[in-house]
Amino acid sequence: MACLNYIITTGDPPSPENSVNTNTNAALGQEQGDALDPWYCSCYNPLENSTTKATTDSKQDQTPPPVVETGETIPLVVPESFKKPExxxxxxxxxxxxxxxxxxxxxxxxxxxxxxxxxxxxxxxxxxxxxxxxxxxxxxxxxxxxxxxxxxxxxxxxxxxxxxxxxxxxxxxxxxxxxxxxxxxxxxxxxxxxxxxxxxxxxxxxxxxxxxxxxxxxxxxxxxxxxxxxxxxxxxxxxxxxxxxxxxxxxxxxxxxxxxxxxxxxxxxxxxxxxxxxxxxxxxxxxxxxxxxxxxxxxxxxxxxxxxxxxxxxxxxxxxxxxxxxxxxxxxxxxxxxxxxxxxxxxxxxxxxxxxxxxxxxxxxx
Structure with a gap:
């Protein structure tokens, strides 16, 4: 399985703020004790994840999570390949x-x-x-x-x-x-x-x-x-x-x-x-x-x-x-x-x- 970073560009290279750091995010998930869905990958911004969790835990804070330039809100695993059919x-x-x-x-x-x-x-x-x-x-x-x-x-x-x-x-x-x-x-x-x-x-x-x-x-x-x-x-x-x-x-x-x-x-x-x-x-x-x-x-x-x-x-x-x-x-x-x-x-x-x-x-x- 491969985690594809889906980045829409308009000619300029992606900024460091929107780059993916899978190790950081994996560690963040472990520290928080989250039960990670096997179909998810950790290829998303730690700030986005922590903010989303904070807004979920707090009924008073209804601030939506920050928007990332890619439009990505769901970390996703995309298969690299499938078994060849008969x-x-x-x-x-x-x-x-x-x-x-x-x-x-x-x-x-x-x-x-x-x-x-x-x-x-x-x-x-x-x-x-x-x-x-x-x-x-x-x-x-x-x-x-x-x-x-x-x-x-x-x-x-x-x-x-x-x-x-x-x-x-x-x-x-x-x-x-x-x-x-x-x-x-x-x-x-x-x-x-x-x-x-x-x-x-x-x-x-x-x-x-x-x-x-x-x-x-x-x-x-x-x-x-x-x-x-x-x-x-x-x-x-x-x-x-x-x-x-x-x-x-x-x-x-x-x-x-x-x-x-x-x-x-x-x-x-x-x-x-x-x-x-x-x-x-x-x-x-x-x-x-x-x-x-x-x-x-x-x-x-x-x-x-x-x-x-x-x-x-x-x-x-x-x-x-x-x-x-x-x-x-x-x-x-x-x-x-x-x-x-x-x-x-x-x-x-x-x-x-x-x-x-x-x-x-x-x-x-x-």
Whole structure:
């Protein structure tokens, strides 16, 4: 494990006041008798630590801790590497890579299988239906994709990647199981970054509408060296990203961002994955000239609030690259996509695969 000092500079070297002294901080923690979290490192300013502890101990002193120039408030351990996955998984990743080592990635459990296949149909219609990888969050989803003819595009997830067990139902937003499912998606992307993969992650309640979208987004990461990730926006005010659609390069910046997202998700059960990722982004440089983050145009990459509730792309004559059926819960997602002509799945075909799986399970039991 490595403690990465995440310092945003504007051309000037970091000042001595903001340099890291791990030995001093380790000694400080021992002197105070703190029980140190094994996922924390001691790479933060002793003054910040002591001030934070003082304000915690004193109810009368509500003075916030001093702000450090890096924006860093949580000391964090970022893994140097992970154990290489089994070769079968590595082979499927390599076989589905696009130009620039870009991998189209989604993740789903069995309860969302109808949206999985609708998403795949949208990829086919935009000429992306050959190379993508679905990370199946349970064995049922994987078996279903194999039966449907998508074995080359489907993988199960190594148990070592999970932090919590994922179940197979269609979970409601903000439920405990929903949080676990979305948290697992971040763990998947983190592992892929350490395999030198640029990840284009897409939720399965997204419909791809225009060809060459992958290339279009990848261009943002190519034309400006400082850009490490391009996000769909959540809402309209350009202050919150949607963690269900983004392209991320494998860099120290993004590895650290995901490490903090995962830490926050592990330690604060009130966070959804998106909430944790936005909290982690608070520690990333967001200066217009130097930021590592690009926000995709909300009219061309609309979320459900923009497209379904306000219909802004339609009103302005904009043809979106994709549509995200978020801001909708449960069966309302499918109904709204059907209403707009974006439900491409043949439901009778899906029923036939369900029946095929059922027969296979009965044969195995006998």
């Amino acid at each position: 070769q079968a998984l590595v082979d499927k990743i390599n076989n589905n890579l696009n130009d620039g080592r870009v991998l189209i990635v989604a993740a789903s459990n069995y309860g969302m299988r109808d949206h999985v296949y609708n998403w795949i149909e949208s990829l086919k219609r935009t000429n992306e239906g050959d190379k993508f990888l679905m990370f199946c969050l349970d064995q049922q989803m994987y078996d279903h994709m194999v039966a449907a003819g998508y074995e080359k595009n489907a993988v199960t997830i190594p148990e070592s990647w999970f932090h919590d067990e994922v179940e197979a139902g269609f979970e409601e937003y903000y439920s405990k199981k929903y949080r676990i499912i979305t948290h697992a998606k971040t763990l998947i992307v983190q592992q892929l970054l350490y395999l030198d993969v640029t990840v284009l992650f897409s939720d399965v309640d997204i419909v791809w509408l225009r060809p060459r979208m992958r290339e279009f987004i990848h261009t943002f990461l190519q034309i400006r060296g400082q850009t490490h990730v391009a996000y769909q926006q959540e809402g309209t005010d350009q202050r919150v990203v949607n963690s269900g659609f983004y392209m991320m390069k494998p860099t120290d910046i993004t590895k650290r961002l995901l490490a903090e997202t995962i830490y926050l998700g592990d330690t604060n059960k009130d966070y959804t994955q998106q909430g944790a990722m936005n909290a982690a982004l608070d520690h990333v440089d967001m200066n217009l000239r130097s930021t590592h983050v690009v926000l995709l145009d909300v009219l061309h990459f609309p979320n459900g609030y923009v497209f379904f509730d306000n219909q802004w792309p339609q009103k302005h004559g904009v043809e979106p690259y994709m549509v995200h059926a978020n801001y909708l819960v449960g069966n309302d997602k499918k109904k709204k996509l059907q209403e707009y002509g974006y439900w491409y799945l043949d439901d009778k075909w899906l029923e036939s695969i369900d029946a095929k799986i059922g027969h296979q399970q009965q044969d195995q039991q006998q």
